[in-house]
Amino acid sequence: MANIALIIAGGSGSRMGQDIPKQFINVYDKPVLIYTLEGFQKHPQIDAIEVVCIDGWHDVLWAYAKQFGISKLKWVVSGGKSGQESIRNGVYNLEGKAKEDDIVIVHDGIRPLVDETVLTDVIIKAKQYGNAVTSLPYNEQIFVVDDEVSTTQYIPRETLRRVSTPQAYRFDLLDSKYHEAFEKEIGIYGSHYTNTMMVELGVRLYFAAGSDKNIKLTTKDDLEMFKAYLKSDKDNWLK
Numbered sequence: 001m002a003n004i005a006l007i008i009a010g011g012s013g014s015r016m017g018q019d020i021p022k023q024f025i026n027v028y029d030k031p032v033l034i035y036t037l038e039g040f041q042k043h044p045q046i047d048a049i050e051v052v053c054i055d056g057w058h059d060v061l062w063a064y065a066k067q068f069g070i071s072k073l074k075w076v077v078s079g080g081k082s083g084q085e086s087i088r089n090g091v092y093n094l095e096g097k098a099k100e101d102d103i104v105i106v107h108d109g110i111r112p113l114v115d116e117t118v119l120t121d122v123i124i125k126a127k128q129y130g131n132a133v134t135s136l137p138y139n140e141q142i143f144v145v146d147d148e149v150s151t152t153q154y155i156p157r158e159t160l161r162r163v164s165t166p167q168a169y170r171f172d173l174l175d176s177k178y179h180e181a182f183e184k185e186i187g188i189y190g191s192h193y194t195n196t197m198m199v200e201l202g203v204r205l206y207f208a209a210g211s212d213k214n215i216k217l218t219t220k221d222d223l224e225m226f227k228a229y230l231k232s233d234k235d236n237w238l239k
Contacts, residue, residue, distance in 0.1 A: 002047040002102045003123055004094065004171075005040040005072075009033050009061075009109030010052045010079020010086035021054050022217055023109045027227060030068065032217060033061070035112035037070045040105075043119050050075040051109070052090040084188040084197065088178045100172035103127060106194050107166040110217040113229060119166055121209040126168035129206040133195050135161040136210035161207060163195055164214060177201050 009023040023033040033051075040046045049072045053061050058076050065073045077093045079086035087106060098104065103126045107114060118134055125132030138160040144153040174194070180201060181187050187197030198205060217223055 001127070002099070003045050004098055004102055004104050005046050005049045006087070006090045006094075006104050006106045007033075007036060007040070007049060007051045007109045008079075008083065008086055008090070008106065009036075010054050010089075011083070011110075021057065022223075023054075024057060024060065025223070027223070028230060031064055032112050032226075033109045034064055034068045034070070036107070036109050036114065037065070037073065038068065039112070039114040039116070039119065040107075041070050041072050043116055045120065045123055046072060046105075048072055048074045050077065050090055050093065052077050052079050052086045054079055082188070084181075084192055084194075087194055088182060088188075091174055091178045094171065095175060098171040100170070102171045103168050104171050104174050105166045105168045106174075108164075108216060111165060111214055112217065112226065113211075113213045113215060114166060115211045115213065118209055118211050118214065122166050122168045125206050125208040126170065130173055131167070131169045131198065131203065132206050132208040133163045133167045134165060134210045134214070135163045135207040136212065138162050162210070163205075163207075164210065164216070167195055168208075169194070169198075173203070177203065 187200035
């Protein structure tokens with residue numbers, strides 16, 4: 001049984017407002033995507049890495065991987081028109097390469113601070129249950145909009161979990177459900193991701209540990225927060 005990281009880096013990152021895709025923005029002389037890949041490269045349980053990459057940047061990625069020692073990178077495939085199409089492309093590329101009981105860890109390329117303990121736990125839970133999603137409690141109060149300016153209903157936060165990536169799935173489950181989803185056109189549009197697609201297709205998801213440090217770099221403010229985390233780690237005071 002192998003553990004394969006499927007890193008999604010197929011987007012253009014228009015909301016960042018930069019001239020290059022945000023996953024290739026350099027932070028302290030290293031691309032954001034390489035920070036992400038290093039987390040998987042260094043983890044002893046990760047056997048191989050596949051990246052779904054925006055067209056025109058494949059050769060750049062291979063060059064960066066060589067420069068920064070990402071030796072576990074085995075495959076680079078093109079992204080799709082949407083996030084779900086990009087993940088699907090990565091999953092389908094593993095057909096004939098991954099075994100049924102291999103664990104595939106899906107992760108956003110612009111979440112560069114994946115913690116080793118988080119990655120370990122999502123792998124453990126996926127081996128135990130067949131899938132696992134990184135999650136955290138929701139600490140704010142959530143109210144349901146009534147007429148856009150008022151409300152009379154709230155959702156108890158104890159019933160909520162925030163789910164992000166990494167997410168891990170047995171390859172046979174992941175592959176079959178992506179075929180089913182695209183054949184039936186279920187869970188593939190808008191903001192859908194692997195986890196929401198699975199639920200739409202009747203799969204029970206299992207929670208794994210998460211981390212507040214596991215931020216997604218979407219805006220310039222997120223990028224500044226990432227820089228602050230890196231600096232604080234260098235200063236050796238952030239626990």
